[in-house]
Amino acid sequence: MIKGGLAGSGIRRVAGDSGPERVLIAASFTNRVGNGLFNAASALYFTLIVGLPAAQVGAALTIAGVIGLGAGIPGGHLADRRGARPVMMAALAVQAVSMAALVLVESWAALTVVATAGQLAAAVAGAAWGALVVRVGGERPARFRAKLRTFVNLGVILGTVGAGLALAAGTRGAYVTLILGNAASFGLCAVLLLLLPRYPVLAAPPRQQRRLAFTDRPFLVFTALYGAMGLQYPVVSLLLPIWISEHTEAPRWTVAALFAVNSLFCVLTQTRIGSRIETPHDGGRAFRTAGLLFLVSCPTMALAAYAPVWAAAGLVLAAVFVHSLGEVWESSAGFALGFGFAPDHAQGQYQGLLGLGFNAGQALAPAILTTVVLGLGTAGWLLLASFFAALGAAGPALARWGARTRPGPNVVADDVAG
Template structure:
């Protein structure tokens, strides 16, 4: 049910995200600068809801909070068809982003509770279907873009709104997982005081710059710095999506423990270290050689993306205590979103500004981040083991009782 719910939701996202900017600029007739400003304001304010939303999920149950957030998103998305000004767009988009941040944190907590038997395999399958959903949604959006009418764009927006409602309906069929008890005298915002996890959040957010490499940086580089055929710009996204859909489960299912995650993070950095110089070389090769090099580079980069996302799952969930998964996932989402917000400015300024040297610097940056992965894992594992020992030693249940409910102690 969770895989199906996530798939449906991402089909809707693919429908909307592909054509949103065109709708607001061409149909609503808002200047592109105003659209960008509205979405930026909404995104920045939305970051504030991740940790509180995750905390609510930990205390009230992840399914409940996620369903409420999805309901708010369904209403906000439907309201976008009525937008006729910058102010209206800003307000509605802000509500949507606040709900999205809370839903993301609750989703993370729900994934932990659902995928208890084979967590790595479950998360790999989940990401495979999520990627497939985005691809299908993007294909559907192409028809609306071709039609280029208000009706066509409105259908996309309402289709995305319906995906939120349908996703919530599917989640209703899941068990209503109860909150796990917190240790005595625990601080409310425990995630913010967990230094190893905060460090990993920063590391994960920085490594997240690899995603806009595919969606933003490489297409610009191909069109303005290489002699590669223009069809390679479209091929970049198709190859990236195809590799992730086909290989995510095969690779990700083997990365189960935090130790596996630390090593996978290092492997991802090395793969990016290989792919970035390949992308740089496309500017110095003939037409068809450049096309072949682009295909090879995006294949290697996509492998790195699979290893990086799998490492993020293993470390992000494995280093967080079970009773506070929502709060920890909210913090991780905050770091990732902050990295994505800064990525366009960093990538276009540094890499496009420096050219080939910028690509080499970017590859070295990713490799350096990846090299820190095993150290972060050891630090986090050591710190958490010490905290668990202290809790067990101070608990009345230390003599053989159980302080927290087991993962299976759930009711509908």
């Protein structure tokens, strides 16, 4: 009995420190499994099964992404004033319907309309999710956010494995199953949120500006820096695979290995590292650490072009290991600064703005990385490394600036500690 109780307690600690934490972890995990199913096969479905030209698919998704950028801030404000849970559930319902509608798409126009509806709902859901995470996180928000991201990464990995099986089959039925599976994940995520408490809406101070986040200069600067640092994500998913195939002697299986190393390393280390980064002061230092790690990883990736086959493979895997460590520090810094700067009654609005900056950076990333970095070769990698290091170096000063402008005594204490 004692062993069973201890085992059960250990399982609960791994899955969450409270009932609401476990609910949100389960909901997020379920949704990300569905995302993993769809994301790995979406482009191939529209090009190979539906028969749309790749250029049309790219244009439709780009238009949808750009339009969706504008929904996060008003969606976050709505979550602050009406409650994060109902707003997120409504957005998830729209995502479920729009995802299921993709199986009916047969033209570029239809894809653009359906994808735009999904992106608008995704922006609203992202902002509401941020506000909900703050309420559920309680007294140890950093630990909870790190644990949540661990399970999110694990969900994507499992979903991607399922997508691989469907891709191997290559039939329309297999692809449709992936799409409907993702749609079901949105619906199940919404249903699981019903198990969360009804958190009361926090009253805003009198005369608060509707767009408070836009007047918060430290947060605006952080949003820009965070969006720019977000270029590090496509380095592994887009830039490095092209570099390996076109400029190195590394075996082609290295491309698959780097994804496995990146995902598994983040799963294994996110909670251990992220749970220690709780305050904006911690976040500023973590942002600097991330920049320094990218300063090491990017030149190592470039060196692979000058090494023989097995040495090139080793350099690539070592670089991805260091880069993944930087990713964990960068995401943990984003949690500490992004949530720590925002007042509790306006978390949704602030997370909407932060999401806008991050998504804008992701939209620009493919063009920047493929033209500037690949175009310049090794010099481009060194320029990218210096760029990341410079962004990270601004972290501690940004945290101190933010601390001086926060009204709360806890954040001011962080500044004194720095």
